[in-house]
Amino acid sequence: xxxxxxxxxxxxxxxxxxxxxxxxxxxxxxxxxxxxxxxxxxxxxxxxxxxxxxxxxxxxxxxxxxxxxxxxxxxxxxxxxxxxxxxxxxxxxxxxxxxxxxxxxxxxxxxxxxxxxxxxxxxxxxxxxxxxxxxxxxxxxxxxxxxxxxxxxxxxxxxxxxxxxxxxxxxxxxxxxxxxxxxxxxxxxxxxxxxxxxxxxxxxxxxxxxxxxxxxxxxxxxxxxxxxxxxxxxxxxxxxxxxxxxxxxxxxxxxxxxxxxxxxxxxxxxxxxxxxxxxxxxxxxxxxxxxxxxxxxxxxxxxxxxxxxxxxxxxxxxxxxxxxxxxxxxxxx
Amino acid sequence: xxxxxxxxxxxxxxxxxxxxxxxxxxxxxxxxxxxxxxxxxxxxxxxxxxxxxxxxxxxxxxxxxxxxxxxxxxxxxxxxxxxxxxxxxxxxxxxxxxxxxxxxxxxxxxxxxxxxxxxxxxxxxxxxxxxxxxxxxxxxxxxxxxxxxxxxxxxxxxxxxxxxxxxxxxxxxxxxxxxxxxxxxxxxxxxxxxxxxxxxxxxxxxxxxxxxxxxxxxxxxxxxxxxxxxxxxxxxxxxxxxxxxxxxxxxxxxxxxxxxxxxxxxxxxxxxxxxxxxxxxxxxxxxxxxxxxxxxxxxxxxxx
Numbered sequence: 001x002x003x004x005x006x007x008x009x010x011x012x013x014x015x016x017x018x019x020x021x022x023x024x025x026x027x028x029x030x031x032x033x034x035x036x037x038x039x040x041x042x043x044x045x046x047x048x049x050x051x052x053x054x055x056x057x058x059x060x061x062x063x064x065x066x067x068x069x070x071x072x073x074x075x076x077x078x079x080x081x082x083x084x085x086x087x088x089x090x091x092x093x094x095x096x097x098x099x100x101x102x103x104x105x106x107x108x109x110x111x112x113x114x115x116x117x118x119x120x121x122x123x124x125x126x127x128x129x130x131x132x133x134x135x136x137x138x139x140x141x142x143x144x145x146x147x148x149x150x151x152x153x154x155x156x157x158x159x160x161x162x163x164x165x166x167x168x169x170x171x172x173x174x175x176x177x178x179x180x181x182x183x184x185x186x187x188x189x190x191x192x193x194x195x196x197x198x199x200x201x202x203x204x205x206x207x208x209x210x211x212x213x214x215x216x217x218x219x220x221x222x223x224x225x226x227x228x229x230x231x232x233x234x235x236x237x238x239x240x241x242x243x244x245x246x247x248x249x250x251x252x253x254x255x256x257x258x259x260x261x262x263x264x265x266x267x268x269x270x271x272x273x274x275x276x277x278x279x280x281x282x283x284x285x286x287x288x289x290x291x292x293x294x295x296x297x298x299x300x301x302x303x304x305x306x307x308x309x310x311x312x313x314x315x316x317x318x319x320x321x322x323x324x325x326x327x328x329x330x331x332x333x
Numbered sequence: 334x335x336x337x338x339x340x341x342x343x344x345x346x347x348x349x350x351x352x353x354x355x356x357x358x359x360x361x362x363x364x365x366x367x368x369x370x371x372x373x374x375x376x377x378x379x380x381x382x383x384x385x386x387x388x389x390x391x392x393x394x395x396x397x398x399x400x401x402x403x404x405x406x407x408x409x410x411x412x413x414x415x416x417x418x419x420x421x422x423x424x425x426x427x428x429x430x431x432x433x434x435x436x437x438x439x440x441x442x443x444x445x446x447x448x449x450x451x452x453x454x455x456x457x458x459x460x461x462x463x464x465x466x467x468x469x470x471x472x473x474x475x476x477x478x479x480x481x482x483x484x485x486x487x488x489x490x491x492x493x494x495x496x497x498x499x500x501x502x503x504x505x506x507x508x509x510x511x512x513x514x515x516x517x518x519x520x521x522x523x524x525x526x527x528x529x530x531x532x533x534x535x536x537x538x539x540x541x542x543x544x545x546x547x548x549x550x551x552x553x554x555x556x557x558x559x560x561x562x563x564x565x566x567x568x569x570x571x572x573x574x575x576x577x578x579x580x581x582x583x584x585x586x587x588x589x590x591x592x593x594x595x596x597x598x599x600x601x602x603x604x605x606x607x608x609x610x611x612x613x614x615x616x617x618x619x620x621x622x623x624x625x626x627x628x629x630x631x632x633x634x635x636x637x
Contacts (some may be wrong), residue, residue, distance in 0.1 A: 091594065182485065187591065188401045188603075206402045215487065215571040215581055218594060222570060225468070226581075229486025 034288040035333040043299035046322050047333065052081030054292040061089035062096020062110030063191045064220050065138055065238035066275050069308045070110050073297045076304065084289055092218050093191030100278060101128065107290045109278040112138060112191030112238065128280040131328055133294060133321035135301050137311040139259035140195060140271035141242035143249045147231035150176045153253045156270060160200050162234060164207035169232060177232070183211055184226040184235030187218040192237055195273050224249070243309030264311045274317070275310065281328040291329055298322050374615060377608030384602045392609070398572040398588070400603035407610065409574040413489055413582035417564055418557040420493025420578060421500060425557070426550055428497075429504025436505065437512040438534050456502035464566035467495035472567060475579070483579055487569035490578035495567065496560050500553045507552070511545025512538060544632035551625035555618040561586040585610050 042048035060070060067090040074086040089096075093111040100109035101123035109115075115130055123130050142159065144151050150169070154162065158172055163183060169176040186192040188205065197205040208214075215226055220241045227233045228248045239259060242251050251259060254270045263269040277297065284291040298321050302312045312318075381387060386403050395406015432452070436445055471491040476484045484490070515538050523533040539546070569581025570591055583591070589607045 179482075209399045209402045210397075210404075213571075213573070213581075215569055217570040217591065226486050230481065233486075 037288070037292045038333045042295075044319070044322055046295050046299055046325060049292050049296045049299065050081070051077050051292070051296065052083075054082050054289045055084055056287060056289040057084045058086045058108065058287070058290055058293050059106045060087060060108040060110060060277075061091055061099050061106045062108075062277075063093040063112040063275070064090040064186070064218060065093075065112040065190075065192055065240070066110035066135070066277065068238075068240045069136060069275065069301070069305060069310060070108075070277070070297075072304050072308050073301060074293075076300065077293055077296050082289075082293075086293070090218070092187060092189040093194070094189035097278075101126070101130070104128065107279060107283050107287060108294070111276045111278060112273060113194050114274070114276065115278060123280070128282065130278045130280060131284075131324050133277050133279070133298060133324060134274055134313045134317040135277055135297060135321070136275040136305045136313050137264055138273055138275050139239045139264045139269050139311060140192065140199075140236055140273060141239045141259060142234070142236045142252045142254065142271070143227055143242050144234050144252065145228055145231050146248050146250055148233075148250065149231075151234075151252060152250075153256055155255050156200060159254070160207075163196075163200065164211050167212055179232040180213055182213045182215075182226070182230055182233040184215045184217070184223040184233060186220065186223065186237055187216045190218060196236060196271075199271060238310070240309030261311060265314070272311075274313065284325075284328050285332055288332075291325070291332075295325060298325060371615075374608055374612045377605055378612045381602065381605035381609040384605070386602060396574050400606050403602075405606070407585075407613070409572040410583060410585045410588055410610065411613075412574055412576075413564075413568065413572075414558055414584040414586070416489045416576075416578055416582065417493040417496060417560075417568060417584055418554060420490060421496035421557040421560075422550070422554055424494055424497030425500045425504050425553060429501050429553070430508055430546070432501070432505040433508030433512055434534060434539070436509045438530075438538065452502040452505055455498070456506075458499075460499065460560065460562040461566070463495050463499050464562045467491045467563055467567035471495050479579065485569075485579060485581050487567060487581035488579045489564075489568050489582050489584075492564045492566075492568035492584075493578065495563050496557050499560065499563065500556050503556060504549055504553045507549040508542075508546055511542040511549060514545065515541045544629045547632070548625040548629040551621050551628070555621040555625075558621070559586065559614065559618055561590055565590040585614050589614075 037050045037053040039048040039050045058074075067088060070088050074088060077086070088110070089099075091099075093109075093113055096106070096109040096111060097115060097119045099106045101119050104126045109130075115132065120130055142154060150173075154172075162172055162181065163185065166172055166181060168178050168180055170178040185196070185208070188209070193205070197203060197208055201208055215223070217223055220237045223235045223237055224241055224245050227235045228245070242249055253259070257263050257269050259269050259271075264272045277294065279290060279294055284294065298318065302318070305312050382389060382392070387405050392405050392407055394408065395404065396408050397404040397406050398409050432448075436448060440448065468491075471494055472484070472486060472488065475488070475491055476486075519537055519541055520533055523537040528537065564584045564587045568587055569583050570587065571581065571583055572588065573580065573582040575582055589610055592603060592607050
């Protein structure tokens with residue numbers, strides 16, 4: 001009889017253990033189902049992510065500037081156990097938004113400029129409501145070949161001449177060689193092109209596109225190759241591509257300000273610009289792996305961004321992105 | 334015995350009927366694909382030409398191509414396409430022809446056994462590899478020969494020369510076929526008249542093979558005009574009207590690749606422009622192929 005009572009007591013205690021355990025962690029994650037990847041101990045207010053438990057594919061496309069950063073984050077996501085496939089197409093911010101808002105083919109749009117009102121409209125047409133996540137800052141780099149020993153600094157108005165009407169270097173500065181300028185710039189649908197025409201040409205790309213000796217490419221490596229090729233070549237692209245080719249390229253300071261961490265951070269570098277990824281609440285909810293990846297991105301981007309060659313976004317912006325994530329996923333886990 | 338069996342005979346006819354039908358369907362399929370391509374090209378090009386900013390005369394005669402700012406003159410692209418193709422032909426035709434003559438008239442069986450597989454390997458190399466070959470070998474070579482300041486890093490000469498190498502195996506094999514198909518009697522007659530080997534080859538055999546040879550050259554030219562990967566990598570990425578082959582210039586195919594690589598939004602006039610260019614390109618190569626067929630029938634001589 002005693003044995004029976006002991007047995008009952010023991011079994012009651014044993015059975016109640018999981019109940020107590022669950023009760024002691026009220027927000028404990030569910031361990032199966034689409035949200036299984038949520039775990040404790042997240043970063044900066046976000047729930048934790050366990051990439052081992054995220055599955056399914058993620059399709060992203062957009063800015064070639066954001067590309068190296070997204071690629072790095074995707075790599076780390078995979079290293080930590082994610083088993084699906086992340087596609088990252090480097091096609092320019094505009095084309096990235098196009099695929100995200102018109103064709104609706106992608107889950108995430110990478111962009112080196114903020115989304116335009118008409119792109120938001122287009123997205124609404126297909127039932128998407130773009131959510132912005134700031135992931136970092138780029139200092140757009142105006143670069144020349146290492147063999148170019150004369151150009152060190154440019155004012156913005158000199159830049160405007162350099163990339164449009166001037167045909168030789170000596171037209172910018174009489175002390176410089178009387179040699180034709182060879183220009184290598186990002187393609188017309190890249191955020192980098194948009195940004196540059198906005199900052200330097202007041203949003204009118206015409207002078208830049210009418211320039212002589214102009215090469216346009218969406219592939220920043222083609223630009224790098226071209227600029228390396230001649231002391232009289234000049235071009236611009238995201239800082240990461242400069243960082244990767246420091247040995248053969250020199251960066252110009254703009255209005256006397258160098259593109260250093262401090263100058264980008266306090267906003268004195270004139271060509272600093274934000275980097276974003278965009279997604280949509282519905283996508284994040286129906287494809288939880290997308291939410292997991294964005295969460296992971298926002299949690300660890302600051303550990304990776306410097307290695308890629310960009311600059312961390314200021315905290316305020318990052319917190320905004322994290323809050324947007326929490327709002328979108330509210331109640332799903 | 335089996336053949337006499339009427340049941341068996343009937344069944345075999347039925348099989349043949351099926352096979353015939355299947356083969357006809359395949360033939361029909363390839364025809365439908367051609368028709369489909371033409372329809373798409375024409376329809377999308379119509380979108381481009383019906384745009385109020387575009388007019389046909391401006392398209393055909395304009396000297397600036399920058400659709401983003403409404404400049405729709407395709408001469409710079411056409412010019413670059415012809416520059417690379419002509420350079421390719423200048424290299425490919427003489428070398429290809431001499432290789433063919435050597436293979437058909439002079440080479441021993443052993444030599445031919447070595448040369449032909451080598452040519453086939455050359456023909457089997459993917460064009461992207463040729464593209465990087467142009468960029469990383471031909472361009473530096475040209476730059477060291479003519480000077481860094483003369484030759485730009487992307488230039489049409491380098492792309493053209495490499496396309497010449499690319500079409501070389503095609504020219505060599507087709508020209509060899511043309512030369513080999515000249516009847517032996519012609520050669521023997523030339524020898525009988527006291528002709529030396531070289532006289533026979535150049536004064537009798539080559540003229541007799543001329544129809545096949547011209548057809549070969551035209552096909553090679555249309556292949557060079559349509560070549561894409563090499564020019565996309567090595568010729569340059571900005572439209573430019575220039576006669577200097579050491580300067581960068583973008584060809585028709587190069588532009589199509591750049592734009593369709595995600596450069597521009599769908600349904601914009603820039604995007605539709607690639608179909609118009611595709612149509613122009615198809616018309617050029619189609620005409621060349623047609624002319625080459627005509628030539629081979631007009632100049633074809635019977636030696637029987």
